[in-house]
Amino acid sequence: MENQSLQKKVVLTCAQPTGKLHLGNYIGAVRQWVKMQEDYECYFGIVDMHAITMPYVPAELRKNTYMCAAQYLACGLDPDKCSMFIQSNVRGHAELTWILACLCPIGQLERMTQFKDKARKLSEGAGGASIGSGLLFYPVLMAADILIYNADLVPVGEDQKQHMELARDLAQKFNNTYSPTFNLPEAYIPKTGARIMSLQNPDAKMSKSDKNxxxxxxxxxxxxxxxxxxxxxxxxxxxxxxxxxxxxxxxxxxxxxxxxxxxxxxxxxxxxxxxxxxxxxxxxxxxxxxxxxxxxxxxxxLMTDKAYLESVLKRGAAAAQRRADKMMSKVYRKAGYVDAISSK
Structure with a gap:
């Protein structure tokens, strides 16, 4: 019982590898993560699988992933205190997404505000780009990211609250369909004060997509x-x-x-x-x-020492994989799969 009382809560938070991070990213997210690694068991994911739901250049994705890792470390994330990993380096994210997708009504995904906004921008863009189904299933993958680590707390921005509600819904549906398996994760929205706005348009959030x-x-x-x-x-x-x-x-x-x-x-x-x-x-x-x-x-x-960056990400992925394997072995067994994954 004493060990249980001393056990740290698990925090999972992820961000897409968008290259350069701006002041708003630092104040609203990374600075909070640096504080949280002192008190929680933290898993910080660089979600490259999410990054391909919109048109992208593969070489830029790889470069941005390294840039993202180097900036996190430069800001104070400590590999001895947290596990930083690349999403695609951990088996189970896509597999759990499929299982959860089979429990998720498609209408619930079509009502997602971010899906509707991004789909509209794609259709209105040059040439009217087609909308990939990955964009629709983005929130299910996000739910899998959270549930595969059985996270207690998930630091998110206000714009992700709807996705967090879906993650909780899918956790509950799995628990009710099979048997209790997942925690119901709580959104952790830190108090960061006023939002940081664009220097050229102070009525809009500071954003990498700012044309100015x-x-x-x-x-x-x-x-x-x-x-x-x-x-x-x-x-x-x-x-x-x-x-x-x-x-x-x-x-x-x-x-x-x-x-x-x-x-x-x-x-x-x-x-x-x-x-x-x-x-x-x-x-x-x-x-x-x-x-x-x-x-x-x-x-x-850090960017001149690719070997070190890869060692940090490999170490983080190994820790994340151990936790993911434990959850997926339960999920596979309860879903009725034969020969559940091993945790070798």
Missing amino acids: ALGSLYMIDTPDVLRKKIMSAVTDSGSEVKFAEEKSGISNLISIMSSVTDKSVSDIESEFAGKQYGAFKKAVADAVIAKFDPIRIKYEE
Whole structure:
């Protein structure tokens, strides 16, 4: 009983390998993961299988996967404290997806908000690209990612809550159809303060898909690039450094300053009372560079050591595989399969 009380809860969180990570990714996700690895049994997946549900270039996918791993490590993820792995390197994700798909009503998938939005964008795009069924089944694969590790907590953004509900539904359906097997995972939505918005359009989230290259601050941008982007950030015609709804541009810069310095909004307002926007932007740039430049330097070192990156990912995949095998042996047996997978 004592061992059970001391057992850490299992956290599973995954992200697609999108290449460069921006400030919003760092504040809303990676910084939280670094804290969580101290208190939980953490599995961090780079989900390359999800990345092929939309048109992509294979060589870029491979490059982005290494870039993603190097940035996570540079931010503080520790292979001695967590398991970082590539989704396709762990057997069972696709297999569990098929079993769960057979329990999932297709109408439930067709109602998913993200599916409808992405399908619309594809159909409206150049040439009216066809919609692959992988896009429809994306949430089932996400459910399999979570349930194969029997995760207790899943850090997700607000836009993934609908997918989390599906994961819980499918876990319950499997448990009811066969016998209790899966935990019902809980969404963990960390309190990260205000959202980080585009520097060029402060009414839209900071995003890699922003067509304006000056809109996003990437962790591996050089100091000169970071400074240029911040100094050219959209503000308003006023001059007061104050957080207010009608001052979305300057409010976004205050949020950025608060995020990278841990100073409160009110403290920042007091510090820059009576000062002009130019002086404040310079201070924001200094703070962002101080936060990101050590990460960039570490990232560049890691990217020159592919053998080390692969050793970390191999070690993480081995740990993930051991846990996945235990779950899949139960799933296969309960689903009626003969010769369940071994955990050799």
